[in-house]
Amino acid sequence: MKVDWKSTLWPGGDPRVPGLALLLALLGIAMIYSAGHVEVPSVATGAWRKQLIWLGMALVAFVVVSRIPLRWLDWASVWMYAASIVLLVVVLLIGRGPNTRSWLYVGPIGMQPAEFAKLSTILLLSRTLSSYQESIGRLSQLIRPVLIVLLPFSLVALQPDLGSSMVFGAILIAGLFWAGIPLATLFMLVSPGISLLLGFSPLVWGVWFVALAVFLYLYRPYAAEGILVLLANVAGGALTLPLWRSLAPYQQNRLIVFLDPTVDPRGAGWHLIQSKVAIGSGGWYGQGFTQGPQKRLAFLPEQHTDFIFSVVGEELGFLGVTIFLLLLVWFLHRVLAVARAAEDPFPSLVVFCLFAVWLVHVIINVGMTVGLMPITGLPLPFLSYGGSFLLMLFVGLAIVSRASAEA
């Protein structure tokens, strides 16, 4: 019997999506290889081999998952969501890891349930949003989508994993946005979060609250909605300080340092300062592949995971950074095109949410290396070392390719 290898391995659709992904993953392994070239003993040395093995497994997962029709995923999403919630509870109980309880270990293999939860939450959210027949205009219609995201969000925040919970927020906003919810409604939804941020200063919060009231008066939503939004904002502002105190000290530090890295140059500010020094000293063309002194002499922390892009900046310079950013933006742009091209709302929503998650990962990770974003443990897609992350990336990619093929 002759096997049609092409149709077995290749789901069809836009070949640039998996092609760019594979190229980025291979370049990422090259960077992990370089990250292992340090003059002090480091876990990064030899990590590239493990990542290569993970890439092989990710490609297998890609082939398998891309065979699954999207209808099946639509149907299975409730069960997957339930499973991921169970895993998130389990990881809270028996999880391990530095600073956060975010890793589950099965023998020597570790995985982060949050990665799986991101995918299953996207699937269930997309299923829910795509089931609405009419367009969404009322806040009450948002209760279910918000709850779907709020549950994993809270469990992840309890770990506490600030970066991943931010990603869940992004999933919700992206899903609602793509589902066509009016921007004004989205604004009302997000406004308590803004109150939460502004609550540090009663004066600033007061100004914000008055502006919000004026907006509500002009926009004229249902009275109940308006009152709810105002109450939520009051609650947000009032919760700021208790919430801040409930953060772990290292998280507080990271946020403070994000605002001013010089407050603690040898502690929490160290990461950011050293990352900027590494990137800045790269210049136009960089210090050369594997040659970066900041990385080589271990001044750059987490050089194969969180700060892999700083290695790109130091060793390949602005030129290398530009090439990597262009490849990433090209890839994300193709994913966005798939979301647009999908005819059914479910695949379109799923692909757009995946796009949003990856975009947020890129923005937060690359942004933190230059101080645009607070330092969170969010990995950079395709480049950062991390097996389960790479695996889930290619599972998501398989869904995108399937959606592209089914369109």
Place this chain on the structure above:
Amino acid sequence: MAAEGLLLGVFALLGLVFFRLQVLRSSTFELRSQENRLRAITVPAPRGTIYDRHGRIIAENVPGYSISLLPGSSDTLRATLDRLASYLHLSEAEREVLLAKHARFPNQPLVVRDDASFAEVSAIEERRPEFPRAVVEMRPRRHYPAARAIAHLVGYVGEISEVELQRPKYLGYDPGRIVGKDGIERQYEATLGGVPGVRFVEVNALGSIVGDFGPRPAIEVRPGTDLTIGLDLALQQYVDSIFPEGMRGGVVALDPSSGDVLVLYSHPTFDPNAFIGGIDVGLWRSLRDDPAHPLLNRVSTASYPPGSIFKLIVAAAGMADGKLSISSYMPTACGGGLAYGNRFFRCWKPGGHGLLSLADAIQESCNVYFYQAGMRVGLDDLLAAATRYGFHDPTGIDLPYETSGVFPSSREWFDERYGTRGWTQSVVLNLSIGQGENQQSLLRMAQFYSALATGGSPVVPHIVRSEGLAGRRATWELDLTEARRRQLVAALTAVVNEPGGTAYPYRSTRWRIAGKTGTAQNPQGLPHSWFVGFAPPEDPEIVIAAIVEFGHPDNQVSLAVPYGIGIVERYLDSLYPEVPFRREARVEEPPAAAAGIDEAEAVLDRGVSDGDTP
């Protein structure tokens, strides 16, 4: 199209931020990256070697090891020190001292051990990964082969103190540098010290050295300059070996023509090698608190009542003024003392010396004669003469901490101290025999006797042989005619060589030596024993001043005299090894000291002396 716009906008923003960081501010960050990993490590300069007049080594460098820690946070350093403590035997107190030092110089490598033993170095090297910040360096270590014999002369070296760092003399010196702390090492720091070099190394984030930093070349070390000193090391060691058992004191010997210090020895002494690499606290305390003061340089830093050796100043002052001649007699013969005012001033010889000329009075060291001679010179003229002969100034030897002694400068000096009515003319009696308000260093007395030995301006004693110092003369001169000076020399020769002379019992069988003994009363205990002299009398090659504290227990024993004479003999023996029975060979006509008594009486009657008349 909002999503596409957002995507492109976000990436454009990221691109701009990277452009600003990597292109516009690249040089700033490149510098920061260098600061991160670049460390300057000081390479100490080897100090100059010090040689004696015959090329024998006084101070040299031997290979040694230092252990220091690269700068870091105080917590890191504290933890490292605690772990190092058991291998380097660091006490809690020593660690606190080191941490305090680090707090003051946080960017300098912290020197933990200046002089690590081989065992300590290997203990660290075996545990290299445990101590990434530790730097073990080979650095030259000071060594003094003659050890105790030359301690006060050569001094010692040690890590520069914080007080010293503030001084302009040490401008540009970094903490941790080894500098001379005393003696020649201190005096000639600028010459001996050299200029340390700098090595630039790359360190990793843990602070351990990865290797040399290529782009920045090292600054070469400039080794210190060697020095040759006028000392005779063999003689110095001999001086050390024959110092009277259990006593304290000191000796200095000069070449009266060049000013070379031939011997400079103080006892009790110490081993300067014990100071290298940081002296043990217990040993330091015992040296500091020892009642015998072993660290004190008794030659140039201490001063003593000069006693009878000061009588020659009175004689010289009187002869210079014409108030005394070598054959002058005094109105009162010595009967064991002199009544003056309501006090009785004793002579050392209870039975008395009878009637003496100046020459005899010097030979027999009669106090009663010099009480009267002092009064004849008068207080004002005696004070003026002492001032003229430099007794208020240090000699200017090239050693640190030279004392200028104590001697009244004028009547006002007494007024200030005791009030106008608090003192009487009788002070001149005490001053005339070297007692009272009179404290002089051995060096000062040696210089005065060197003036007696050579005439004119005496040499300025100096340790290091150099163009500028050799043969340098003092600003004052002995204002005696050559004939009168020779008369004094003859009297001094009689002290040692003629029966009745106070040093006669200790005379040399081989050499004619001129000199003067001294017995200095002091409030601390038994009298100090002095000997100051020179030889040969006519053409002196050596001037010596020796003191043995409390070395004059009775009239029969005067420890400094045989000691000083023995040193002179030894030196002349070494200069003229071929001359047998040298005493006979070099004996000249008896000096003209024994002038006729009639003539002397006539001079006394006239009240004016003229020693030049035969």
